[in-house]
Amino acid sequence: MPAIRELLLEAFQPSLKDNEALVDAILGSSADLKKRKFALGGDTAVSGLLYYVAGLADSKVVELILRALVVQYRESHREKEGPETADDIVTGLLSNASAKSCSKAEEAITSVLTGDTLVMIEGVGEAIVVVSRGWEDRSIEEPVAENNVRGPRDGFTESxxxxxxxxxxxxxxxxxxxxxxxxxxxxxxxxxxxxxxxxxxxxxxxxxxxxxxxxxxxxxxxxxxxxxxxxxxxxxxxxxxxxxxxxxxxxxxxxxxxxxxxxxxxxxxxxxxxFFWQYIQASDDYYNHYWVGTFYRIVRYVALIISLVLPSIYVMLISFHHEMIPTSLALTIASGREVVPFPVLLEALLMELAFELMREAGIRMPKPIGQAVSIVGSLIIGQAAVQAGIVSPFMVIIVAITGISSFAIPSYSSSLAIRIIRFPLLIASGTLGLLGFATVFFALMLHALSIRSFGESYLAPASPFRARDQRDMVLRMPMWMLDGRPNFAQDEDRIGGRQRPKPPTPTEKG
Amino acid sequence: MNRIRLSNGMFMAMIVNMIYAKAIGVTQGTISRLIGQDMWIATLLGTLQGLLIIYVLHWAMRRLPGRRITDLPSLGDALLGRWFGHLTALILVGFFLAGFGPIMITFVYHLKDYFLPEVPLAIFIVSGLAVGAIGCYYGLEVMGRLALLGILFIFLLNLLIVIGSIDEFDILNMLPVLEHGLPNALFASVHFDADWALAAMMAALVLPHAQDGLVRGGRFGAAGIAAGGVAIMIWSILEPAVLSAEVSSQYTVSCMKLARNAHVGTFLQRYEMIMIALYSVPVLFEIMFTLYAVSACSTRLFHLKSDKAAILPSAIALGAFGYWIVEDHFRAIRFLENIWPWIALPVAAGLPLLMLLLRLLLQKRTERAAPYPEEG
Incomplete structure (x- = not known):
């Protein structure tokens, strides 16, 4: 028996029997594959065959096709003799929005598996593919990972x-x-x-x-x-x-x-x-007043810095450079760490891992239980760990602020990337102090400076610096100032510049 | 061939970064030992000499009809043949190898003496070179971008030191002016000349890759030297005015004393670590470019296909030399004050002047023998 790849390349023949054998050989028997015989125009001499996949094809559309082939064909072809070409049937008989003739098995099979209906008629050398896709979709919902307060709530679906x-x-x-x-x-x-x-x-x-x-x-x-x-x-x-x-x-x-x-x-x-900076931007920035948009964008940049370096800086200061901490603060930290048996690096790593564990468990568990895990993890275990003298209260605060900051980054995938980057930075800071921190930080910076996305520098418009694009990077300037597109666009000028609104002058008021 | 593209801003930023790190502290300490509170005058005189040399370098390297000039050794190729190009490359390898000593003195003594006295010396050398090697691997364009970022960091660092020191600024500490006389100030400026020498030789390797390097490179180079001079002069004024020249002269890294002295109010008494974090970009850039220069010139000398292959051997050579220099403070200071300026100046001033002279003498002959006459 020839391989399915070879069968797919075969063309349809006028003989319905041959065509049926070809399709059966390719698709085999499958519970959801439906095969329906019919008599064209009710004439048993001209038989036909119809294939569709239950669940993918809309049964109402399939019924419409059958009605056209069995009932309407008889009424419209009283005076004509014998079957015509596939194109004649498509143009003269089928009222479906999309239908076409098809000569190769591959195209027909792909269409059936996509939810279309395949029609084959005795004596017609081609098959007909009628679009009948109609499976159940998830309804349009608000995006789970990109919420906003003001602005459209519709999100993409699987279709x-x-x-x-x-x-x-x-x-x-x-x-x-x-x-x-x-x-x-x-x-x-x-x-x-x-x-x-x-x-x-x-x-x-x-x-x-x-x-x-x-x-x-x-x-x-x-x-x-x-x-x-x-x-x-x-x-x-x-x-x-x-x-x-x-x-x-x-x-x-x-x-x-x-x-x-x-x-x-x-x-x-x-x-x-x-570009890297787009991960810090949220739709809300544009839907709220630009002062608000700019403020919260700056807050997110601060969150980015905190989520990337705060634990590393804390560990570096406590382990190597405690003389840099203001005296009163240093005494407070020292009193909290007095009973902790672990070095600060190990303490930080344990806490970070515990935080990641709670986050992961919160996602994987059913929603109501997930919330309970978060509360139990963050409040009860955290409190118990401090009381037991395993971690210092300051470390709990640092890890909590870092975690919250990472959630403030609008792009979930980027916040995950930053979480991963945090660990080598933390280990380097805890083992080599300022030298380790600087080495890993600048290695990361060099890497970020070197990469591109489809030919564009990843850190643009900061590096290379593009003055015009700064209007929508750290700051979100007013709409009437956002009159330029990025410099790679064909048309760099947005429609409608110089639209700064102003109250009407007395003469305009009339 | 992939042509490297540096914007004019990147080129200027690279010059500033290349001068800044050593000049604000190590050099100022040396100058203060020679001429006391007139450090800023020596820095100013040095800057003016730097401006002159960068223009000479540009005149030597400006567009040569029919020739593809990619760096100073390629200009040597065009003027006197391959042997001269190779000789130029060899001189540059020696120059940057020697220059790595003062750079490592700056890098290691800042971190080891003030922050991490117990960390083994080798760790500093390896860490610096590791970051340098990554930058080298990514190439000149990424270095240029880092340098632009370095400008922002330098600005913030200067801002922090001004904020933290302004309360104790005493102009009387800077008097009398020219106490040791102008000739001595001029002589002391040799130590700052050694700093822009590194920047000038960097320009000798990257000028043709800058956007308008061969046409207006002199202007941009001069702007870089001038901007660097201004950024450094802030320190050369603050150090004698806040610490006094006497105190500055007691330290190898006098900028750290100034940074340690800086404070904002009573809560933020110490923030030199923030300043050193900002300072990391220019100093790492210096390491990075030195490694790049040695590997690029070695590639030419040894006819290697890619300069990436030369990064590791160059890093080993630089690391070994750097370690030897910084291992002994006395050796380091001797090299810094007595040997390095006399290597740096003849090369940084002599090579451009020699090239310019040769170009003026041989230009017509060179143009006649041009392999790409259509390129003009």
Missing amino acids: IRTNTAHVRRRLRDPRLRFDEMVVGERSKTDVNIAYIEDLVKEGLVEEVKRRIGRIRIDAVLESSYIEELIEDEPLSPLNTVQNTERPDKVASALLEGRVAIFIDNTPSVLLVPT
Whole structure:
């Protein structure tokens, strides 16, 4: 028996029996694969066969197809003789929104497995594929990892078409394009590359397609599969591909000349190129007043610094450079550490690991129990550990502030990366003091300075410094000042500059 | 070939970083031992000499029709042939190898004497070179970006020292002016000249990679030297005015004494660690670039395909020399004050002047024999 790969390349024949044998050989018998025989126009001499996958195909659409082939065909073909071509049936009989003839088995089988219905008729040398996708979807919900107070609440779902529609609703620009690709030898996952034709960085779409086209993988079960196979720095702990569940973020990225990669079966959309500072920015920054947006953005930058270096600095000061701590503070810390039997580095590592343990347990457990674990872990165990003299109260405060700061970083994946980076920094500070801290910190800084995301420097616009882009980096300037796109966009000027509002002058009032 | 691109800002920032780390403390201590409170005058005179040499270097390296000039050794190639290019590269290897001594004195004595007296010396050398090797591996462009960041750090460091020292600023400590006379101040400026010498030779290797290096490199180089001079002069004014020249002259690293003395109110009595953290960028940049320079020139000397292959051997050579220098404080000071300026100045001033002279004499012949006449 020929291999399935060879069978897939075969063409359909006029003989229904041969075609049925071909499809059966490829798909085999499967509980969810449905095969329905029918007589074209009720004439038993011209039989037909219909394949669909239950659960993927909408049974109402399948019934409509059958009604057209059995009942309507008889009414519209009273005076005609014999079956026509597949194209005639598609154009003259089927009223479905999307249907097409298909000559190769591969295309037909892929369509059936995607939820379409395959129609084959005796004497017709081609098959017909009618779009009948209609599985149950998760309804649109608020993104779990990217909450906001003001602004749209809709998040992406697992359906690629729903997701692209979310963006199309926001950008009714005829130049918005979705290019289609399929990735995964077995999963045949739909991938759409979205961009605005006259804004996107020149050559970026081609580069994205080239990288995605290079992927050879069995299946794509989540966007991270693609992310790891297309990123610039595969060995780096830093994310050079941004992911989001928010349609407004994607729309905003497209307006900046970036590319969005939609992947079927996942609510995460990838954005490239990406810059480190974007992980500190939240949608709320733009939806609140710019003073508020700027203030909270600065708070998040402080949170970034705290979550990265606070435990390291504490350990470094206590272990090596206690003379740098103001005397009254040093005495307070010393009194708390008096009964602690561990060196401060070990104490910090234990506490950090305990914190990560509680975080992980809180995520993995069912929601109500997860909350209980967090409360028990943070309050009761923390308090008990201090009373037992295992850890100092100051260390509990340091670890708690560090943990809270890491949660203040809007991008969950980036906050995880920063948590991981914290450990080598902590160990270096605890073993070599200022020298260890400086060595690891500058090695990390050099690494961050060296990496790129789809040709763009990861730390831009800070390094290389771009004065114009500073309006939306640490500060969030007012909307009427945000009149420029990043310098890689084709059109760097946003529509509508110089719109600073002002009260009408007396003459304007009339 | 991938062309390295440094913006003009990066080029200027690299010059400032290359001068700053040693000049604010180690050099000021040496100068104060020679001319007391006139440290700032020696620094000013040194800066003016630096401006002159950077212009000479640019005149020597400016665009040569039909020739692809990538660094000073390649200019040597173009003027007198390959042997001269190799000789220039060899001189630069020796220059940066010797220059690594004072850089390590700066790096190690700041950290070891003031923060980590019990940590073995080798750890300092290995840590500094490890970061330097990473920077070298990533290349000139990343170093340029780090230098830009270094400018921000230098600005913050200067701001902190001014805030922490302004209360004790006493202008009377700076009087009388020119107590030892102008010739002595000029002679003392040789020690600051040795600092910009490193920056000038760095420019000799990177000038053509800067955006407008071959056309307006002199102007940007001079701006870098001037900016560095201003940033350093803040220290050369504060040290005699706050500590007094007498006290400054007692320390190898006089800037640390000033930093330790700085305080904000009564709560923040000591914050020199913050300052040293900010100071790390320029000093690590110096280590990084020295390693880059030695490996790049060695690549040319030994006909290696990539300068990455030369990083490890260069790091070992620099590490061994650096260790030998800083191991003994007396040896370190002797090298710093009596040997290094007399290596640095002849090379940093002599090489550009020689190249300029050769260029003026041989320009027409060089243009006639140009392999890329169309490139103009």
